[in-house]
Amino acid sequence: MIAEVVFNLPLERSFHYAVPEPLRAGLQRGMRVLVPFGRRELMGWVVGLPARSPIKELKPLRRAVDPVPVIADERWVLAEWVSSYYYCSIGEALAAMVPSGLRLKFAAGSGLGAGGNCPQPSALSPEPTLTIHQQQGLRRIIEALDAGRPATLLVHGVSASGKTELYLQAIRHCLAQERAAICLVPEIALTPQTIERFRDRFGGLVAIWHSRLGARQRAAEWLRMARGECRVVVGPRSAVFAPLQRVGLIILDEEHETTYKQEDVPRYHARDVAQARARLAGAVVLLGSATPSVESFYQAARGRIGLITLPERVEGRPLPRVDLVDLREQWGARGRATPFSAVLRRALEQVVEQGDQAMLLLNRRGFARVAQCQGCGLTLRCDRCSVPLVYHAGRAELVCHYCSRREPLPAVCPACRKGYLRLRGMGTERVESELHRLFPVARIARMDLDTTRRRESHRELYEAVKTEQVGVLVGTQMIAKGLDFPQVTLVGVVSAATALNLPDFRAGERTFDLLTQMAGRAGRGARPGRVVIQTYCPGHYAIQAAARHDYGGFYAEEIRMRRRVGLPPFTHLVELTVKGTSRERAQAAADALGAALLVRQRSVAGRAGITLLGPAPHRIPRLRKTHRVCLILKGASAAPLVALLRRTLQPGRRFKGMPVVVDVDPL
Ligand SMILES: [Zn+2]
Ligand SMILES: [Zn+2]
Structure with missing residues (x-):
């Protein structure tokens, strides 16, 4: 008896193993098994039990991990679809379909017992009348x-x-x-x-x-x-x-x-x-x-x-009224920089006086986004990633939001040794501390990645707001999602353009989504809600449409732009990221990959309409000391792009020895 086994590795092929006597009765397609693989022992998936193998001396598999198949029915075909559409091996697709670390323990033979009885909900709680x-x-x-x-x-x-x-x-x-x-x-x-x-x-x-x-x-x-x-x-x-x-x-x-x-x-x-x-x-x-x-x-x-x-x-509850505040007009105002315009501050005062609840969104965590030397102008950056370090006041340290590296804030500039560091660009911590200063009696809480790391912390914060122990909740986009608090009458957006500055063609869509979701938090109860959006780009169509609760208007503008420049949904993209230990090696491999793709594309009939963009540096060119260069393939559908890649990349999804990350329909 022979088992055909695939692995959670970027290998297109399968491997044959001999099935030892004690396992022969129970082994089925869809079970996971432990097998020798090189010098290691690996977990693999039985995808078939072929009658014979071209290989003479087969190694025996060691043991079965599962008492029953963990993949069955349409999920086999689904795995093949995932593997072919997203360009991964069957083993990688199967591994995504079963939770890692799943260990089923019950007597073999008792099976899954998929009985014919189909339990129905016993006592349905009453269903509300529908609109x-x-x-x-x-x-x-x-x-x-x-x-x-x-x-x-x-x-x-x-x-x-x-x-x-x-x-x-x-x-x-x-x-x-x-x-x-x-x-x-x-x-x-x-x-x-x-x-x-x-x-x-x-x-x-x-x-x-x-x-x-x-x-x-x-x-x-x-x-x-x-x-x-x-x-x-x-x-x-x-x-x-x-x-x-x-x-x-x-x-x-x-x-x-x-x-x-x-x-x-x-x-x-x-x-x-x-x-x-x-x-x-x-x-x-x-x-x-x-x-x-x-x-x-x-x-x-x-x-x-x-x-x-x-x-x-x-x-019949109304959608909340939305006011846009142009932050450019605030530049002229004297005094210290504050997260709150006069309009938002007055609205907050009212909420605090009346004992209602407010939610404030700033989609950036930390206290200050940039620490810059006032002497030489140096911005402190992570030495492993090409991004500025973010200052967190809670532990008085600088943190890289990409690799989580932390270091204390130096007293003077580490480069010129004399300039003081100026902290610029506010995050949620800063908004929270300003709130405490302005409203010392208000009950204020913050919800972002930093305050919800513990397992139960999100739930606790949620309960505190629900039971009105919190009057003002500050947070990142986390607070825009799915929370339904009827006492929230004010939603404030401290800065609405944070996403618009990203080099991402979906920036407008993301901004519209976030503002609309956030505005949707206000006025869900008996009392009407109000929304104040502060922004440096009040004229942007995404912000204008969000302020009018106008999805149709946003969509019309957005789809026109996508059509004009040939972006999804009019095309499919595949993003290739070549990784290397040095910038030169990554760049050389990316250049060679680009050239190879162009040659193959020309030689294959019917591949017309495929466009290659790049190579160009990744949005974050260096992450955890790895250099990254990107190419983008664009075409009318994804399958020909993936077919071209399958012919071009080397086994293990590499090129010139460098790993290539393939992302079909990237976000
Ligand atoms: Zn300096
Ligand atoms: Zn880093």
């Missing part, structure tokens, strides 16, 4: 579910328009069809309220899937899913691979969020994987957002996917 738009939307979803064919529907609903209720009732219908549902959320720790609502509605049928589960809990939840004991899974992007059978519905809440894109191999986007899985399972995909990605809205505008619109908030 007319919700009813129309639900009818469309139910029609699609009943048709039993793959379909995608985009739910474009303004903030507080009741998207979650629509999901819940769609899931109920899916369960009644004896099918299962997956609901993806951008980040599980940031969505306590959504989880509460799922648990209330479906009780023990819900599995919550996230990376902070312990190994044992994780195995238990995985088994409950595979055995059909729970039939609704709520989780982050990796839950798109949940081992559920008969999946009927896959929901992506806040489908525009960047966390749906995986940053390591395979660099998949959960939206595209969900649609691929739905095609295989005959399932319906629901994409929900107040600010749909330009890609998704374009598909809906072209009629390729369905569109459900929820244009009003529930209970």
Whole structure:
């Protein structure tokens, strides 16, 4: 007996091993096994049990890791799709589909016992009455579910328009069809309220899937899913691979969020994987957002996917009034630099006096973004990455936000040894300290990566705001997501252009999303909300449209720009990052790769329309001492670009000995 095994390595091929006698009865395709590989022992995946092998002397595999296959059904084809679309090996795709460290422990032979019984939610908590738009939307979803064919529907609903209720009732219908549902959320720790609502509605049928589960809990939840004991899974992007059978519905809440894109191999986007899985399972995909990605809205505008619109908030609540404050006019004002314009300060005073709640957004953490010498002008940078160090006042140190390196703030400039260091560019810590100075009696809290590192800290902060122990919450984009506090009557954006300065064609989209999401936090309760947005670019179309709650206006402007310059959704991009220990070596390999791509592209018929951009330095040319040079391939679809790469790159996704990071549809 022979086992064909693949590994979580950038190797396109599989390897054969002999199966020793004791393992022969139980070994199946889809199980993980431990095998000798060179001098190491590696975990691999059994992808086949061929009758014979061209190799004479096969090494025996050592033992099986799993008592049952951990990959089954349509997920095999899904793995092949991930591997071919995103240019990774089957082993790399399979590894992404099963949580690392998953150890299933139960008697072999007891199996998964996928019984015919299909548990239904026992006592449904009462469902609220739907608005007319919700009813129309639900009818469309139910029609699609009943048709039993793959379909995608985009739910474009303004903030507080009741998207979650629509999901819940769609899931109920899916369960009644004896099918299962997956609901993806951008980040599980940031969505306590959504989880509460799922648990209330479906009780023990819900599995919550996230990376902070312990190994044992994780195995238990995985088994409950595979055995059909729970039939609704709520989780982050990796839950798109949940081992559920008969999946009927896959929901992506806040489908525009960047966390749906995986940053390591395979660099998949959960939206595209969900649609691929739905095609295989005959399932319906629901994409929900107040600010749909330009890609998704374009598909809906072209009629390729369905569109459900929820244009009003529930209970007829108005969208908040938005005031733009031009920060350029503040330059003339005398006195010390402050995060608050007169307008925002007055609005804050009012909130504090009335005992309401306010949320303040500044999407930069730390105290000061730059430490610069007043003598020689030197900006202190990380010596391993090409980025300035950020000053954190809490521990009085400089921190690299890319490699986490820390060092104390020097008393004088380390270069000229006489200049004092001036701290410029404010972050959330600075806003918090200004608030304490201006409003000594207010209850102020900060929510960003620095204050939520501990496992329970996000939850504790959330509870403190919910129970109104916190009056003013300062934070990064973390506070813009999914939080529903009815007492918040003021939302302030300290600086709205932080993303616009990035060399990223999606900067306008990101800014519009963040401002719209943030504005959506205000006035969710009985009292109307107000939003104050401070910005240096009040004329930018993304900021103007956000201030008018005008997705249509933003989209029209954005899609015109994308069409004019040939960017997604009109094209697909593949980003190649060549890494090297020296700038010269990385550059030389990137130049050679660019030349090779051009030669091959010309020699292959039907490859017309592929454009090569670069080589050019990466946005952060040096990270953790590694130099990076980028190339971008652009074409009408991704497959020919990947095919060209497969012919050009060397085994292990290298070129001239240098590793090449391949990112299909990069964000
Ligand atoms: Zn100096
Ligand atoms: Zn660094």
